Amino acid sequence: MKTDYNCFIGSWPFIKRRQVDFDGLRRMHERHGIETGLVSSLGAAFYNDSFEGDIELAQTIKGSGYSHAISINPLLPNTGYDIKRADESFEYDAFRIYPTVHGYNFDSPRFIEFFHMAAGKNKPVLIHCSFGDFRLDYLLRQKPFEAESLKLFLKSGHKLPVVLCNMKLGEMGNMANFLKNDNNVYVDMSEMRHSMFALDDISGMGFADKVVFGSFYPVFDFMAAYIHFKGEDLNVIDGILKRKII
Amino acid sequence: MIIDVHAHLWANQYEDDKNIILKSCELFGIERIYISSLSSYYPDHEEIDYCNNLTLGFMKEHPKLVYGYVYVDPTHKNRIEVLEKGLDKGMSGVKLWVAAKCDDYRVDDIAEKCIEWNVPVLLHAFYKAIGHLEYESTAENVRCLALRYPKLKIIMAHLGGNVYHGIRCIADIGNVYTDFSGTMIGTGDINYTLGAVGEDRILFGTDMASGGRQCIAQVEEAELTQDQKDKIYYKNALRIFGGKR
Numbered sequence: 227m228k229t230d231y232n233c234f235i236g237s238w239p240f241i242k243r244r245q246v247d248f249d250g251l252r253r254m255h256e257r258h259g260i261e262t263g264l265v266s267s268l269g270a271a272f273y274n275d276s277f278e279g280d281i282e283l284a285q286t287i288k289g290s291g292y293s294h295a296i297s298i299n300p301l302l303p304n305t306g307y308d309i310k311r312a313d314e315s316f317e318y319d320a321f322r323i324y325p326t327v328h329g330y331n332f333d334s335p336r337f338i339e340f341f342h343m344a345a346g347k348n349k350p351v352l353i354h355c356s357f358g359d360f361r362l363d364y365l366l367r368q369k370p371f372e373a374e375s376l377k378l379f380l381k382s383g384h385k386l387p388v389v390l391c392n393m394k395l396g397e398m399g400n401m402a403n404f405l406k407n408d409n410n411v412y413v414d415m416s417e418m419r420h421s422m423f424a425l426d427d428i429s430g431m432g433f434a435d436k437v438v439f440g441s442f443y444p445v446f447d448f449m450a451a452y453i454h455f456k457g458e459d460l461n462v463i464d465g466i467l468k469r470k471i472i
Numbered sequence: 473m474i475i476d477v478h479a480h481l482w483a484n485q486y487e488d489d490k491n492i493i494l495k496s497c498e499l500f501g502i503e504r505i506y507i508s509s510l511s512s513y514y515p516d517h518e519e520i521d522y523c524n525n526l527t528l529g530f531m532k533e534h535p536k537l538v539y540g541y542v543y544v545d546p547t548h549k550n551r552i553e554v555l556e557k558g559l560d561k562g563m564s565g566v567k568l569w570v571a572a573k574c575d576d577y578r579v580d581d582i583a584e585k586c587i588e589w590n591v592p593v594l595l596h597a598f599y600k601a602i603g604h605l606e607y608e609s610t611a612e613n614v615r616c617l618a619l620r621y622p623k624l625k626i627i628m629a630h631l632g633g634n635v636y637h638g639i640r641c642i643a644d645i646g647n648v649y650t651d652f653s654g655t656m657i658g659t660g661d662i663n664y665t666l667g668a669v670g671e672d673r674i675l676f677g678t679d680m681a682s683g684g685r686q687c688i689a690q691v692e693e694a695e696l697t698q699d700q701k702d703k704i705y706y707k708n709a710l711r712i713f714g715g716k717r
Binding site: 241242243244245359360361362363364367418419420421422423443444445446447448449450452453454456457 | 492495496499500598600601602603633634636655656657658659660661663680681682683684685686688689690692693
């Protein structure tokens with residue numbers, strides 16, 4: 227299945243975005259031959275209680291063939307309560323976290339505790355290394371992404387698949403050793419805007435087999451990620467679009 | 473046809489940049505590209521000369537494809553000499569970057585020369601929540617300059633950085649055009665701009681060689697008629713810079 231691992235429905239709180247509902251997302255995917263998505267709720271990312279966004283999303287995508295990544299803020303007390311409510315209420319396939327928005331590093335005991343819970347569920351964790359264009363959102367000041375703290379965490383022997391979403395190409399270069407050598411670490415394509423030939427750059431860095439497709443739609447233009455397939459070999463495109471994490 | 477009005481060679485990697493630009497133009501059907509060469513934020517006279525010579529060299533190598541902006545630092549006393557030398561050698565416009573705000577009094581004679589030569593000035597403008605440089609212009613500075621010089625053809629780069637800050641500053645000023653070069657990829661940015669300034673004042677630019685595919689993606693994803701697309705891709709550029717398809 228051709229999958230978009232970084233897609234959302236719901237409103238971006240600071241800027242009006244178009245086609246923010248599930249139909250809009252599906253239409254965009256259909257137009258480009260994407261068959262499914264690991265979708266999350268923008269509401270859940272920003273709400274004080276993410277479950278309120280996730281229960282809504284679960285009802286919306288039920289029976290659609292799309293998968294659900296629930297949003298978690300590990301800094302909230304009793305993260306296990308969020309997971310338990312989700313377990314009891316709907317099906318989901320992954321966890322999505324937003325450290326730059328919620329404001330923690332990867333050495334935070336709350337994050338580590340959450341990650342152990344995720345491992346207990348054997349569901350992948352999608353980590354957003356940024357969330358929107360931090361240069362432009364002057365109403366939301368994001369905590370800078372801490373690559374070194376993530377590296378230390380990844381060295382500690384995690385077993386779960388981890389997808390680094392919204393990671394910039396330069397940061398990928400900094401993480402190249404992990405992306406090459408850690409079988410469970412992947413990156414998505416949503417932030418390849420700083421290079422004309424980003425997939426070539428990634429091949430040169432040696433981790434082309436760790437790239438999954440992620441658009442960060444509807445916050446970013448869907449095509450901004452998808453256009454990196456132009457001029458690429460069909461095998462490369464298929465490899466990325468059909469890479470299976472869940 | 474596509475005309476890219478905003479691209480660069482970076483002095484420390486210009487051979488790589490040329491290769492990327494040439495390969496990209498072929499891949500995406502860009503038939504004309506307007507280049508300026510840049511290096512440090514606060515260049516000395518030698519650096520300005522070096523950068524402009526890089527641009528002239530690239531123009532000479534690919535005369536049908538590559539056109540040039542003469543890069544001028546408004547804080548330099550020889551700025552007009554540099555400007556006229558570049559235009560004399562066939563450059564098509566003037567580029568100002570981050571050494572001085574674009575409404576600085578030292579830009580006045582540059583603006584007057586651009587009007588005299590009937591060439592546009594490409595102004596870097598970026599409103600940043602973090603990392604803003606001391607003399608980096610925003611769309612508010614562009615607005616001040618444009619109101620002072622209503623006959624000056626101004627291209628405000630990057631939609632002013634943040635489209636919601638930038639476009640409101642130029643919406644009611646007819647001599648300011650804007651390009652959406654750079655790495656902003658918010659859905660709907662082009663349509664928001666279109667709603668505010670209309671299709672005759674939007675220009676296609678990439679900011680190559682540092683990225684740029686997303687700029688084509690934005691046009692392709694925006695809700696545009698073919699006529700609007702044509703204007704953005706090349707017709708507006710032909711009108712401002714002159715030349716035929």
